[in-house]
Amino acid sequence: xxxxxxxxxxxxxxxxxxxxxxxxxxxxxxxxxxxxxxxxxxxxxxxxxxxxxxxxxxxxxxxxxxxxxxxxxxxxxxxxxxxxxxxxxxxxxxxxxxxxxxxxxxxxxxxxxxxxxxxxxxxxxxxxxxxxxxxxxxxxxxxxxxxxxxxxxxxxxxxxxxxxxxxxxxxxxxxxxxxxxxxxxxxxxxxxxxxxxxxxxxxxxxxxxxxxxxxxxxxxxxxxxxxxxxxxxxxxxxxxxxxxxxxxxxxxxxxxxxxxxxxxxxxxxxxxxxxxxxxxxxxxxxxxxxxxxxxxxxxxxxxxxxxxxxxxxxxxxxxxxx
Amino acid sequence: xxxxxxxxxxxxxxxxxxxxxxxxxxxxxxxxxxxxxxxxxxxxxxxxxxxxxxxxxxxxxxxxxxxxxxxxxxxxxxxxxxxxxxxxxxxxxxxxxxxxxxxxxxxxxxxxxxxxxxxxxxxxxxxxxxxxxxxxxxxxxxxxxxxxxxxxxxxxxxxxxxxxxxxxxxxxxxxxxxxxxxxxxxxxxxxxxxxxxxxxxxxxxxxxxxxxxxxxxxxxxxxxxxxxxxxxxxxxxxxxxxxxxxxxxxxxxxxxxxxxxx
Numbered sequence: 087x088x089x090x091x092x093x094x095x096x097x098x099x100x101x102x103x104x105x106x107x108x109x110x111x112x113x114x115x116x117x118x119x120x121x122x123x124x125x126x127x128x129x130x131x132x133x134x135x136x137x138x139x140x141x142x143x144x145x146x147x148x149x150x151x152x153x154x155x156x157x158x159x160x161x162x163x164x165x166x167x168x169x170x171x172x173x174x175x176x177x178x179x180x181x182x183x184x185x186x187x188x189x190x191x192x193x194x195x196x197x198x199x200x201x202x203x204x205x206x207x208x209x210x211x212x213x214x215x216x217x218x219x220x221x222x223x224x225x226x227x228x229x230x231x232x233x234x235x236x237x238x239x240x241x242x243x244x245x246x247x248x249x250x251x252x253x254x255x256x257x258x259x260x261x262x263x264x265x266x267x268x269x270x271x272x273x274x275x276x277x278x279x280x281x282x283x284x285x286x287x288x289x290x291x292x293x294x295x296x297x298x299x300x301x302x303x304x305x306x307x308x309x310x311x312x313x314x315x316x317x318x319x320x321x322x323x324x325x326x327x328x329x330x331x332x333x334x335x336x337x338x339x340x341x342x343x344x345x346x347x348x349x350x351x352x353x354x355x356x357x358x359x360x361x362x363x364x365x366x367x368x369x370x371x372x373x374x375x376x377x378x379x380x381x382x383x384x385x386x387x388x389x390x391x392x393x394x395x396x397x398x399x400x401x402x403x404x405x406x407x408x
Numbered sequence: 409x410x411x412x413x414x415x416x417x418x419x420x421x422x423x424x425x426x427x428x429x430x431x432x433x434x435x436x437x438x439x440x441x442x443x444x445x446x447x448x449x450x451x452x453x454x455x456x457x458x459x460x461x462x463x464x465x466x467x468x469x470x471x472x473x474x475x476x477x478x479x480x481x482x483x484x485x486x487x488x489x490x491x492x493x494x495x496x497x498x499x500x501x502x503x504x505x506x507x508x509x510x511x512x513x514x515x516x517x518x519x520x521x522x523x524x525x526x527x528x529x530x531x532x533x534x535x536x537x538x539x540x541x542x543x544x545x546x547x548x549x550x551x552x553x554x555x556x557x558x559x560x561x562x563x564x565x566x567x568x569x570x571x572x573x574x575x576x577x578x579x580x581x582x583x584x585x586x587x588x589x590x591x592x593x594x595x596x597x598x599x600x601x602x603x604x605x606x607x608x609x610x611x612x613x614x615x616x617x618x619x620x621x622x623x624x625x626x627x628x629x630x631x632x633x634x635x636x637x638x639x640x641x642x643x644x645x646x647x648x649x650x651x652x653x654x655x656x657x658x659x660x661x662x663x664x665x666x667x668x669x670x
Contacts, residue, residue, distance in 0.1 A: 109444075110444075113448065114445065116442055178668075179669075179670055252636070253601075253633065254598070257597065257598055257601055260574075260577075260578040260581060264582045267582060268586045329583075330575060330578045357639045357640050357641055358640060359638075364632035367627065369628070370626060371625060372642075389452075396449065397623060
């Protein structure tokens with residue numbers, strides 16, 4: 087009997103707090119709401135240490151916090167949420183810990199695809215951002231499956247950065263831009279090459295009998311030298327006008343699927359970016375609450391959004407200038 | 409028969425009344441939300457006001473040398489120091505010079521000063537003139553045996569040293585590895601980028617500490633490649649800069665411990 091009444095009390099409490107939260111969010115919506123929020127989930131291990139728990143429990147508590155913050159963000163109307171789940175630098179940790187986190191990620195990724203999760207409730211498209219080749223095979227497979235399964239959702243987007251660092255992203259973008267330009271050029275060059283081949287044939291045909299083979303070779307060599315000379319001139323010309331422009335790099339960034347973040351929240355009070363979204367945070371408000379990640383809650387988010395609204399005119403002006 | 413039109417009229421009146429009531433409730437609701445929004449922002453403003461007063465007080469105590477723990481600064485940890493200034497505030501060259509003079513007096517050896525539009529680059533000569541013992545970073549890197557104690561090297565940076573420099577470096581790599589006719593494909597690494605950036609003159613060292621003087625905590629395009637592990641601290645607008653706050657920020661930095669991902 088008491089269990090039932092406890093159940094109903096908590097249900098009433100739950101729906102009351104949900105209504106209060108919706109009221110709060112409606113009120114916040116009077117001002118501008120950020121389109122994209124990024125989170126650095128820092129402090130799981132410290133949380134576990136603080137409460138004398140096993141390290142793994144800290145990560146699990148962190149996951150619960152992530153789910154509730156995602157719910158709040160999507161309810162508020164934020165379309166894109168990015169989280170820094172695992173850095174390339176984190177591979178330097180003890181192998182047992184890395185394995186634990188990888189297993190946890192795989193478990194949670196597979197869990198996301200089940201029914202009645204936040205993914206279906208808010209129509210979330212999940213994208214995994216980073217050098218996925220560095221991940222353990224099973225995690226990568228699960229991630230790709232999740233991306234395919236949610237590819238048609240359009241309401242909101244969740245970008246999970248795993249095996250990611252900004253510097254790696256920039257190098258990758260440079261490599262991709264170079265490859266792209268090279269292919270483009272190669273297609274152009276092949277046409278020229280074919281033309282030269284036809285001319286060679288012509289030279290051979292004109293000189294019959296092979297008596298003047300030497301001459302023929304000379305002609306062919308002459309052609310070859312011309313080709314080489316042309317190639318050199320083309321090469322020099324290309325050095326002058328920059329082949330790779332800023333837009334090419336932007337296009338090939340892993341994060342090109344989303345606009346730049348408006349707010350970046352790093353928990354546990356650390357003030358550095360730790361190689362996260364360095365390229366994309368040009369006009370992004372950085373916020374560092376001192377709470378550890380599992381302790382982060384609704385009011386931290388509300389505080390961050392209020393600060394964003396306060397600085398909105400300034401940041402919009404800067405966006406137009408840069 | 410005449411009863412039916414009467415009924416219809418009454419239903420229509422009722423509908424109109426209901427519409428009016430709904431409209432009225434919605435308007436009241438919107439006003440309540442607006443009021444709530446203003447209250448939230450009022451709380452935020454009061455908080456910042458209180459924080460500002462507390463900081464001013466603390467800053468005067470630090471400048472006056474009363475708080476003992478700020479008396480000696482361990483500058484060994486700050487090898488390279490950076491400042492981001494809002495471009496509009498950067499026009500107040502006298503304030504910028506004052507800030508640099510404070511840094512030189514504290515003993516900072518290498519400072520990079522950035523503003524997104526390049527206003528500081530234009531006032532480069534004026535700044536260098538007013539500061540004694542200041543040299544440009546590019547010139548001072550060649551070993552100078554005459555370096556004395558209060559020597560400070562300055563680097564001036566703007567938006568073109570950030571993303572655009574990375575694009576130029578990408579071009580350099582493209583020309584070097586793809587246009588040279590090499591059949592092998594080189595896989596680019598971060599050291600290739602480092603080399604390319606140095607070659608185009610944007611290879612400055614990574615700052616350990618970055619202070620932002622502006623209305624928002626936002627790095628405004630400081631060269632992304634260099635701020636991987638840089639501690640970023642917001643100091644408020646340049647016009648209200650305080651010596652004590654500067655000391656406090658540097659002192660706090662010297663107590664931080666980084667794991668670098670481990």
